[in-house]
Amino acid sequence: MIDPQQARTQVLLAANALFYQRGIQAVGMDAVRSAAGISLKRLYSLFPSKDALLIEVLKGWTAEWNEGVSLASSSATTPRDKLLAIYDFLDGWFRQDDFRGCAFINSFGELGAVSPDVAEIARGQKLAFQHYVASLVEELGGSPALAAQLAILAEGAQTTAAISGRPDAAFQARAAAEVLIRRELTA
Amino acid sequence: MIDPQQARTQVLLAANALFYQRGIQAVGMDAVRSAAGISLKRLYSLFPSKDALLIEVLKGWTAEWNEGVSLASSSATTPRDKLLAIYDFLDGWFRQDDFRGCAFINSFGELGAVSPDVAEIARGQKLAFQHYVASLVEELGGSPALAAQLAILAEGAQTTAAISGRPDAAFQARAAAEVLIRRELTA
DNA sequence: TTGCGTTGAGAACGGTCGTTCTCTATAGTA
DNA sequence: TACTATAGAGAACGACCGTTCTCAACGCAA
Incomplete structure (x- = not known):
């Protein structure tokens, strides 16, 4: 999971599914991290905040x-x-x-x-x-x-x-x- | 604010307005308490939990x-x-x-x-x-x-x-x- | 007045969440 | 091999929230 583009896609796919399925506030960044299979640090290097991630998902x-x-x-x-x-x-x-x-x-x-x-x-x-x-x-x-x-x-x-x-x-x-x-x- | 019926009505009015206006998860029990003008203890004696309160508001x-x-x-x-x-x-x-x-x-x-x-x-x-x-x-x-x-x-x-x-x-x-x-x- | 049960005010607790930090392992370079 | 920079894993932090607890004030019967 080295390619930044691919990691970004993984995160967006995971967040997309989780937010849609359970609601936004019900899904923590840790759930996104684990579903995307990357580290928390990497997640925050790709998206500076949950709000920013949400905008991209939208x-x-x-x-x-x-x-x-x-x-x-x-x-x-x-x-x-x-x-x-x-x-x-x-x-x-x-x-x-x-x-x-x-x-x-x-x-x-x-x-x-x-x-x-x-x-x-x-x-x-x-x-x-x-x-x-x-x-x-x-x-x-x-x-x-x-x-x-x-x-x-x-x-x-x-x-x-x-x-x-x-x-x-x-x-x-x-x-x-x-x-x-x-x-x-x-x- | 001694009448339990009146207190209950106050709480329901406050929660009704707050939940509708801001969303449910965005409103804490403390906001309901302060809008209703009663103590937290009284609030929880009227409604055993936020979920129960929400059901009544619905x-x-x-x-x-x-x-x-x-x-x-x-x-x-x-x-x-x-x-x-x-x-x-x-x-x-x-x-x-x-x-x-x-x-x-x-x-x-x-x-x-x-x-x-x-x-x-x-x-x-x-x-x-x-x-x-x-x-x-x-x-x-x-x-x-x-x-x-x-x-x-x-x-x-x-x-x-x-x-x-x-x-x-x-x-x-x-x-x-x-x-x-x-x-x-x-x- | 004295003792007792109730109530109000809000501090405190346990848990969760978003975010950051630490530490370790590793890869690349000379 | 030695050094450095990076990145992963997850502990840690601060804030917040639902809920409970403490404690002091009050009303009231005798």
Whole structure:
């Protein structure tokens, strides 16, 4: 474990999984250290503090989300299908064994009130998603209101799947989205 | 401050506000004690542990939510208007200065992975809300799918208003709900 | 007044966590 | 081989938190 780049990746992978699975405050730096298999000194030489590590993990989550969404929509051709692909992506995610809700919603709930950085990153991620939806809706000739509604459906599906344990929330959100889209396009 | 009932109420009020405003782990028992204006010994004679106190606070949140929803729907007469009143209730809530998102979503994000009690209470609250929506939708002659979709819209509005800071999420959710309801009733 | 049970205020305890420090082993160089 | 610089392992430190304990003040019955 000499390569700094590789050690850094190991730490980020470990922290990513631990923070997501158990919550941020519930995971100590020692747990991250042991999961990453490096020494505490090395860990602190790679990331100056737990806060700094958390910021990097949050950035990683942003990348993961963006990749997942863009991968799901890559097989779709029309803007409408790209929009609906979002809910298919959610469906696959909700059914994973380690699904524990949206990492940004969870982080915001845990630290949003106490850490402006966390609140701002979560907010940025949500706004970026809304922007993505809005751009597709615009291509489609829909209104900004429709875009907002489709984003709300995606958010609601995530909390419903996580807390109520209902993976079919993605399917329901998709069905609602289809209705809302069709209504605007045939009006 | 001799009346045990009154002291208990003071503690619950203080803990309610502090936990909601700053998060649960960020608030120490000493902060609760000082906000409630009682001694630590008395606090622990009223609630045997922080966990026990948290459970009671969560129950209080459940009662607050139920009262808010039923109050909002009390002025409506038809099932459709009662359903839409939910989003009006959300709208008023989102615009309050101290709005910091749904307490159950936040608690679940913070402790759901680590405390089965918190996870179960949050789940119970969400399921009860879904049940309430479903009963109104049934009165209205709508399908279970419509009920699920209306609940998802409400959840999504809450996270969107909280994280993105968009109080108009309630309005957007309401507009979407109107479309979905109308579509089922005129089909 | 005297003794006793209760209560309040907060010091104290044990544990944990983020962070730093010490010490040892090792690798590289002349 | 001798010296030096680095890095690993984990002990140590200071702070904080949930919880308990001490102790003094108070109310009250006789």
